[in-house]
Amino acid sequence: QVQLVESGGGLVQAGGSLRLSCAASGVISSISVMGWYRQAPGKQRELVAVIGSGGGKNYVESVKGRFTISRDNAKNTVYLQMDSLKPEDTAVYYCNMAGNGFISWGQGTQVTVSS
DSSP: OEEEEEEOOEEEETTOOEEEEEEEEESOSOEEEEEEEEEOTTSOOEEEEEEOTTOOEEEOGGGTTTEEEEEEGGGTEEEEEEOSOOGGGOEEEEEEEEETTEEEEOOOEEEEEEO
């Protein structure tokens, strides 16, 4: 079983920055895809960014140019650097990892952007 632990959420003013981290622990042979999702109140969970094992990245249109996803394979960790934050980025952010025989979710971390 693979557990994911997130950190780095919080309250920030519009235009500010936050960096989210998500570390995996447990029996892990390989992690192919790492990603970040978010869910705002009253809305469905949406994919924010994803990074493959080869480093290829994809972002939802609304965060392109502001958010950067990266991964450290040695640490089984994925990061989300969020710059130029907007109030509409307010949500609970969840990390997700998929690998050889598992798909796991983090517990979620709140990001609140004040105007």
